[in-house]
Amino acid sequence: MxxxxxxxxxxxxxxxxxxxxxxxxxxxxxxxGKLVVGQPLPAKMLTYDLDLNFFDFAEYAAQKDATHFLISFFAVWCEPCVKEIHQLKADQARLRRHGVEVILVSVPIQKDGRPERKAQVVTRKFLKEHRISFYTLLDKNSNLARGMFGVLQNSLPKSFLIRKDGRVEAIFDQAGNDFIDQIVAHAEGGR
Known part of the structure; x- marks a missing residue:
């Protein structure tokens, strides 16, 4: 049976x-919903970029020279998220020297938890206003954040350092002043 x-x-x-x-x-x-260090990413992440192209991590990683990918979940209204993104932007060259490529994931929810109906437009406007050029995914129904990565609205920002082979190297909650140093240390295998 x-x-x-x-x-x-x-x-x-x-x-x-x-x-x-x-x-x-x-x-x-x-x-x-509980991605942990050492665990592989799900084979299909079922999300799209801002041009509505399907995102396949393995395919994306194969096209890049990077050894690690920082997948960072954010909401446009989240002040700690904006601070973290600006840290990543300021240290983008350093991260690339250490083999780290940043991928942002916009979680389209409003402060009150309701879905953002114009998520694509709102995210593009945010990126333009802040002069952010990172490759950005749109988690339209928050299925990726909640279902696969276990990211909830009150846990933003949250970032996952993923090795090129798709395994989780490290998980970061709300970046501190040493955020970039931590990413680099993990990417170099120092921790």
Whole structure:
């Protein structure tokens, strides 16, 4: 007799007759929404860039010389997010020297938690006003943030340092003054 597993991820009910990777279904429950250091990214992240092109991490990483990718979740109204993005912008050359490429992920929610209906326009305007040129993804329904990365509105900004092979190297909550130093140390394997 087959076991049927019900899993809720990002508000989507998934019905499984077998775990996706052939292991115990309880392990899958732990993995969804709780990306941890050493764990690989999901094969498909199901999100798009600002031009509405599908984003495939493995394909993107293969085209870049970087050894690590900092995936940084932000909201346009979030002051700590803006501060973190400006830190990344100011130290962009240093990060690149150490093999780190920055990818921003706009989480289109308003301060009160309601979805931002004009997310693409609002994000583009924010990037233009702040002169930010990082490759930016749009997490239109917050499925990526909530469902795969476990990022909630009150935990922004949150960044994940991902190795080129797709494994999580480090997770950063709300950048401090030594944020860039921490990224570089992890990218160099010093911590």
């Amino acid at each position: 087959k076991r049927i597993e019900l899993v809720i991820s990002g508000g989507i009910l998934i019905l499984l007759t077998q775990p996706l990777w052939g292991g115990d279904a309880s392990v899958m429950l732990e993995r969804i």
